[in-house]
Each structure stands twice: as C-alpha cells, then as structure tokens.
Amino acid sequence: MTKPVNPSDATGRSITRRGLMLAGIQLGVVTTLALKLRSMQVEHAEEYRMLADGNSIKIRLLVPARGLIHDRNGIVIAGNEQNYRVTLTREEAGGDVEPVLRRLARLIPISDARMAELLDEFSRRSAITPIVLADRLTWEQFSSIAVNAPALAGVTPESGLSRVYPRAGDLAHVLGYVGPVSDYDLSKIENPDPVLMLPEFQLGKVGFEARMEDHLRGKAGARRVEVNSTGREMRQLSRQEGEQGATVQMTIDAQLQNYAAQRMGTESAAAVVIDCESGDILTICSSPSFDPNKFVRGISSSDYKALMNHDHRPLADKTVQGVYPPGSTFKMVTLLAGLEAEVINAGSRFYCPGYTTAGGRRFHCWSRGGHGSVDAIASLVHSCDVYYYELAQKVGIDRIAAMARRLGLGQRHDLPMSAVAEGIAPDRAWKQARHGQAWQVGDSLNASIGQGYVLASPLQLAVMTARLATGREVKPRLVRAIDGVPVATSDFSVLDIDSAILQVARNGMDAVVNSAIGTGRRVRIIREGWRMAGKSGTSQVRNITAAERARGVVSNSQLPWNRRDHALFVCYAPYQAPRYAVSVVVEHGGGGSSVAGPIARDILLFALNNGLPPLDAVPDDQRAAMEERHTAMHLFAPDAPRLTRA
DSSP states (O other): OOOOOOHHHHHHHHHHHHHHHHHHHHHHHHHHHHHHHHIIIIITHHHHHHHHTTSOEEEEEEOOOOOOEEOTTSOEEEEEEEEEEEEEOTGGGTTOOHHHHHHHTTTSOOOHHHHHHHHHHHHHSOTTSOEEEEOSOOHHHHHHHHHTGGGSTTEEEEEEEEEEOTTGGGGHHHHOEEEEOOHHHHHTOSSOOGGGGSTTOEEEEEHHHHHTHHHHSOBOEEEEEEEOTTSOEEEEEEEEOOBOOOOEEESOOHHHHHHHHHHHTTSSEEEEEEETTTOBEEEEEEESOOOHHHHHHOOOHHHHHHHHHOTTOTTSOTTTTOOBOOGGGGHHHHHHHHHHHTSOOTTOOEEESSEEEETTEEEEOSSTTOOEEEOHHHHHHTTOHHHHHHHHHHHOHHHHHHHHHHTTTTSOOOOSSSSOOOOBOOOHHHHHHHHSOOOOHHHHHHHHTTOTTOBBOHHHHHHHHHHHHHSBOOOOBOEEEETTEEOOOOOOOBOSSOHHHHHHHHHHHHHHHHSTTOTTGGGOOOSTTOOOEEEEEEEOSSOOOHHHHHTTOOSGGGSOGGGSOEEEEEEEESSSSOOEEEEEEETTOOOIIIIIHHHHHHHHHHHHHTSSOOGGGSOHHHHHHHHHHHHHOOOOOTTOOOOOOO
C-alpha cells in the first residue's frame, strides 16, 4: 500500500529550492559589485581621483580634416593648409577675459577695434565656448604664445587645417567657399553637430562647399585632457583622431575652366561646356570672379565693398543664377514646335519685308530691309525675325513652351550649386497665374524670338544645345566620384521629338556657321573632323527710343555699357558625332556672332584639342590674333600638383 504524500513536506522542499535560488542571485550581485568596486578603487583609482578633484578632466573635440575636392583629372581645386591660431575660453579665464586679452596684446597685434569686437563676442557667447582671437599666425607668434601660456589663463594656441583654393578665382562661383560658423548658420540647423561649436571649424557657406557639406565635413575626434584649477592643460590622457571628410571628384576640367575664365577676360560673362555623352559639366565659369580665399581668411570691408560696388557683379554666379532673354538662340525651339505641329515643313516659306503687323502693332525684323522669301534653313542662317513672328501665330505659345521644356528650358536642373534658377518658358497659364492677365498675340511674337517673358540661364542653354545635338534627354551633373567610388550615370532617354525634325534644326545651325552667308561664318572651325554647328543671339535690354534715334543714337555702341544688348552664342561639335555643347552669354556685349561667338568657338576648340586651340583650326586671318591672345594668357600648368588626402 502506497504511503500518502504529506503536503507540508512538498511545500517545504519548494521553499528550500526558491531560497537557494535567491541566495545564489544575491551572491552573484554582491560578487559583481565587489569586483566593480575593486576595479574603481584599485585599477582606476587615479583616474577617478582626478575626476573628483575639481572636475579636472575635460573632453575636447578635434576638428576633422575637411574632404578634398578634385577636378576630373585629379587636380586638387579645394584643399587644406596648416593654420596656427589662438583661442580663449571665458570659463577657463575665470570669467573676466579683458586682462588676459591685454596681456596677449603684448605678444600679437590686437587693435582697439578688434578688442571691442572680441569683448562683445564673449558677452554674447557661452562661457564654455572657445573664441578665436587670431588665426594665420606666424610660427614666431605661435611659439611666443605657447611659451607664455602659464600667464594666459584660458588661452590655447592651436595648430590645425584651414581651407585653401589653389586655383583662386577660376572656380569661385561653382565651389563657393567655407567660413566660421555663425549664429545664423546654427539657427538654420535643428540639432547641430557639436563640432559646429568649435571655433576653428569651417562650414560650407555657398556653392558646392555648402551643398556637399555632409560629405565633406567628416567626423570629429576627441581627446581627454587634465587641466589644473586655472584651466591650464596639464597633460593629455587619450586621443582619438577624427575621420576626414570624403574626397569628392567633380566633373569639372580645371584646365578648361582656367582657359574659359581667361578667354572671357574682363567681360561680364558666363560660359558652360557639357559633355554630350555623359552630361558631365566640364566648365561652368562666371566672369569676373573673386578670390574665395579672402572669404575663408576673413575678407576686409574694403575688399568686400569693392566687390559689391563693381558694375560687373563679380559675386553673382551668372551661369546658373543669371537668367537672360535667349534671343535668337531660342529660334530652334520655335522652329521645332512648328515642324512638330505640322503647320510648316522644312520648305515652307514666309516673306520678310522687314516687319510684320499684329495686334495693331508693327514688329520689326533686325534687318530693316527684310530678307525676302525664306524657308526653315534660311530663317536660321539669316536669323530672320519675321519668319518666327509668322510661325508663332500659327503654332501658338503653348506648343512653343512645351517644346522649350522638353529641351531643358524653364526647369531647375538639380546641381549642387547655390540658387540654381528655373528660368521661364511662358505659356497662357503662366501669364494668368503670374500676372493675372490673358496672353496676347504680341506676347507670342516676342517669345518666338526669345524675347518678352522668356528667360534662360547659360546652363539651360547648354543643356538645350546638347539635347538638340544628340536627340537625347541629356542631364547635367557635377559629381563624378566620392571617395573613389564613381557616381552612377544613367542612359539618357531618347527625346520625344521626331529625329527628322531635329535634323532640320541641326542643318540650320550647321548652315549658320558654315554656309557662305551664315551670320556665324566668321567663327567656323576649319579643321577636318571638328566641324561646328551653332547659333548666335542678341537679346535686347531696352529699345532705342524715337527720340534717341532723332539724336543719332542708333547702335548699341553709342549707349552706356549697362544699356547695351546681351550677346549669346550656342554651339556643338563635331557636327556629325556631337561630343561637346557650349553656351556663352556676354552681358551688354552687343552682337552674338561678333562677341560671344569667338569666345564660345575658342572654348570649344580647347575642349576638342584637350589643350590650347590649334591655330590651323581657325581661318587664316584670325590666327595672328589668336596667337597673341594665347601669349598674353597666364594658364595653369597641366601638371599641377595632385594632392592626396591631408
């Protein structure tokens, strides 16, 4: 017979097991605490003793080296150079910084005005924020401060890197520049990186430097230092270097950019060169330029005032921010719209007596005597305005605007540059929305020849030319690789424009330059295999009034510079196998063929030759002038140093 189980015995055994488990857990916790206490009291005793002694261990962030920027051939166009500076932290100076500044002024020059600026800045900034007192010190000044550091509480001499632009003004507009972080910069960032608070940190302000900031900034390092009661650094306990920013390779060809800048000279102008196959922007140059190094170092008020007051606007990036009436360079757009709508064909003719009448107004052709009967090709060869006045009334503005947008006008191209303009490809809906007015027939006539409301940037005109030349939706790009990893390119889709229609426009552009009567014949390329197609444009800034004509003012050259017409030229080559597309705008330059055309042709030749344009590529009577121009240029050597990561 089985003996019954006593419930009290089972309960007792269960309690005993739980008790043992709890005891084991308690023992483990006690053992862990004991080991931790031993570690703190024995192994790390000195470290914690210092931490407890007046909070004397400080963590200081280390500014990472900014990433380098190379051109497509590996030439450094934005690098870093050694910079000696001195900073002061108010908290470590005991709260009163003026006596320290007075003592420091015995070692390095600090003017009364600079002293007042510093005192004001210290009053506005946090007591724990280091303020740069002076930078770009000489080695002698830096050494003198270091030797006298015990008597300068809170003062820290530092050696670091500062941005430098070896090509000075050549790429100022596209690269932009860096500068110290301002309160305004911080106000735009929701959760600013702590490294932005460091006095020596340089932030991308405008241009490529600003748009690529996340790649170029890098990651901060840190060092643990022991300081005494006065804030003087006693020793470094540990150091972890920061991570340098990425090396970014642009599509820009620095040599071609340099040539374009010098070829435009003192003109207020812009030039853009696009590789038709890849969309790479080889040159995007605005003239006149400025030295971005001055902004990095702190530009003087006199230098800045001179830039601001210059009538050629050197601080403005005319390549993407400037928008201009495209003038006759827009005529290919109107022509394609008419051909596609089948209101004309290549052989359709309009008669040009020198003007046309519409809406009770007389619209003049640039040739007051007229061109007679012209077809599609002749309309481009002679740049006949009346042909396009007549065509615009048949095709309508909405079709013209739609064609313009397909060719890259009236849209903002996504590039890492500042304030890229959208331009205007106007239609009926646009005018109603913008001005609250109905579209008029006169608006169509003005738009048909690239005047009126139509506006385009040099970048957009280069894109338009590349798309016309290739029949593909060429999209511009500026970044070629990041840290050696190529940025993927996509195959450009074929434009939704019949190839036969595009060929009519190409034939017209070819005839403009290469026919015996073309308006651009003087800028033709005669070397075999480099045949160029192009179109000039002259966009009115203002009309010459009847009163001015009565006084004898009949040409641009008789007007003040800022009231003259803009000169434009677009072109591509080789004609049969397009490789490069170029646009040039010369503000208030006058004639497109005579002013902008030669500049565009020479820049295109440099791209084709991968060096100075060969003299045998231009007509005989132009070679001496070209050689003279080249002799006067100060071009950068093609074997300029190619720096590695700093």
